[in-house]
Amino acid sequence: MHSRLNPANLVICEYCDAVYSRTPLKRREKAHCLQCGGELYRNAHVDIDVMLALTIASAILFVIANCYPIVELNMSGLSNRATLWDTLLFTLDSNVGVIAVFAAASAFFFPLIQILLFAYVLIPLRVGRKPRAFIGAMHALREMQPWSMVEVFMLGAVVSVIKLTAVAAVAPQIGLWGFATLTLLLTVLSSFDLHELWDQSEALDA
Amino acid sequence: MNSSSRARDLKLISCHACGLVLDNREELSHARCTRCDEHVYTRKPNSLTRSWAYLIAATILYIPANLLPIMLTTKMYNTLSSTIVSGVIDLWQDGAWDLAIIVFTASVVVPILKLGLMSFLLISTQRRSTWRQRERTKLYRIIEHIGHWSMLDVFVVALLITLVHFNKLALVQAGPGIVAFAAVVVLTMLSSMSFDPRLIWDTDEPKPHTPPDNGQTNG
Numbered sequence: 001m002h003s004r005l006n007p008a009n010l011v012i013c014e015y016c017d018a019v020y021s022r023t024p025l026k027r028r029e030k031a032h033c034l035q036c037g038g039e040l041y042r043n044a045h046v047d048i049d050v051m052l053a054l055t056i057a058s059a060i061l062f063v064i065a066n067c068y069p070i071v072e073l074n075m076s077g078l079s080n081r082a083t084l085w086d087t088l089l090f091t092l093d094s095n096v097g098v099i100a101v102f103a104a105a106s107a108f109f110f111p112l113i114q115i116l117l118f119a120y121v122l123i124p125l126r127v128g129r130k131p132r133a134f135i136g137a138m139h140a141l142r143e144m145q146p147w148s149m150v151e152v153f154m155l156g157a158v159v160s161v162i163k164l165t166a167v168a169a170v171a172p173q174i175g176l177w178g179f180a181t182l183t184l185l186l187t188v189l190s191s192f193d194l195h196e197l198w199d200q201s202e203a204l205d206a
Numbered sequence: 207m208n209s210s211s212r213a214r215d216l217k218l219i220s221c222h223a224c225g226l227v228l229d230n231r232e233e234l235s236h237a238r239c240t241r242c243d244e245h246v247y248t249r250k251p252n253s254l255t256r257s258w259a260y261l262i263a264a265t266i267l268y269i270p271a272n273l274l275p276i277m278l279t280t281k282m283y284n285t286l287s288s289t290i291v292s293g294v295i296d297l298w299q300d301g302a303w304d305l306a307i308i309v310f311t312a313s314v315v316v317p318i319l320k321l322g323l324m325s326f327l328l329i330s331t332q333r334r335s336t337w338r339q340r341e342r343t344k345l346y347r348i349i350e351h352i353g354h355w356s357m358l359d360v361f362v363v364a365l366l367i368t369l370v371h372f373n374k375l376a377l378v379q380a381g382p383g384i385v386a387f388a389a390v391v392v393l394t395m396l397s398s399m400s401f402d403p404r405l406i407w408d409t410d411e412p413k414p415h416t417p418p419d420n421g422q423t424n425g
Binding site: 007008010011012014015016017018019020035036037038041070071073075076078080081082086087088090091094095096098099100102103106107135138139142146147149152153155156157159160162163164166167168194195198199202 | 211212213214216218219220222223224225226227228229241242243244281297300302305308309312339340343344346347354355357358359360361362363364365366367368369370371372375376379380381382384385388392395399403404406407
């Protein structure tokens with residue numbers, strides 16, 4: 001029979017329920033499940049400085065990406081340019097308004113809230129304190145993750161630009177580069193394992 | 207390695223939200239995580255039933271999503287309607303084959319793959335199949351990660367209707383197909399989120415942890 005192990009030293013594969021005892025990993029190492037190949041955990045120390053730097057950079061780029069037009073279109077002397085919000089408001093007024101609600105959530109509100117929550121969680125952790133609403137903020141971050149789609153919007157903007165070059169003069173604007181960079185930053189930021197932030201916050205309680 | 211050490215047999219639960227491993231020797235049905243206060247379960251509740259429900263709804267909506275136009279393009283009083291598939295064909299014929307492949311992958315291949323592979327995972331899991339469990343678990347992880355890319359066409363339509371509105375000269379309007387298509391993507395995402403991959407490995411269990419798969423519970 002198994003002797004009772006200390007649960008704090010265990011990790012359970014979320015894909016197949018296999019139980020392992022944790023071993024320390026080197027930097028950039030990942031532990032994978034032997035049974036199903038799923039990722040168990042990464043090197044135990046998330047670098048809060050790096051995450052915070054990425055969060056601040058994302059916040060700046062989020063403002064740039066949203067304040068400047070993404071594309072400008074010229075046709076027979078007329079021109080139209082669109083920011084993300086122009087797109088959302090125009091779509092809301094169209095016959096498919098429900099699409100605008102979805103697009104606003106996945107390309108604007110969820111990424112914005114993610115950036116703000118990361119700042120809310122990371123700044124106190126950086127100075128060795130645990131924010132008051134840590135639990136709620138961490139749950140919100142986890143639940144929003146799959147519905148935040150800046151990268152898909154970004155690819156959609158590129159596809160639109162190329163589609164339009166066939167019929168009109170299209171000029172990509174600062175907003176497009178803003179979104180491209182924001183996509184990169186958010187991809188790196190969300191690749192950090194939130195489980196490790198939980199572990200670090202617990203160390204503060206002790 | 208010896209595959210005998212499974213969390214459920216050891217009466218351990220890992221919190222899906224924060225990863226903490228909890229001792230569940232009392233086998234509480236409404237346990238909460240001691241660290242993050244989230245409900246914890248040995249398996250996601252009603253996983254297969256919920257996953258099927260979303261998947262069936264997605265499959266039904268997939269039909270109007272492909273038959274109804276997603277975009278109406280007016281050029282010099284001439285209106286053309288395009289569906290998801292005809293949009294890809296137009297791109298290909300315009301010579302933008304690279305773009306055609308990207309849109310074809312995101313809008314056609316990924317949704318069909320998700321509908322097909324989710325059905326396969328659900329059926330094989332219900333039958334407690336021991337066939338290639340490792341590969342099937344990997345398949346699930348892939349489905350989980352590619353699903354949201356299908357929203358590509360939804361963003362493209364939103365951008366095009368905003369940019370191309372030059373009165374009678376050129377006008378792009380959205381068609382109802384795009385709403386059905388967005389619903390398909392959301393529903394397949396919900397379906398894969400509801401599926402519990404640990405059930406793939408629950409092949410030797412005498413009594414099921416989920417209700418009967420026809421969706422009927424004894425009342």
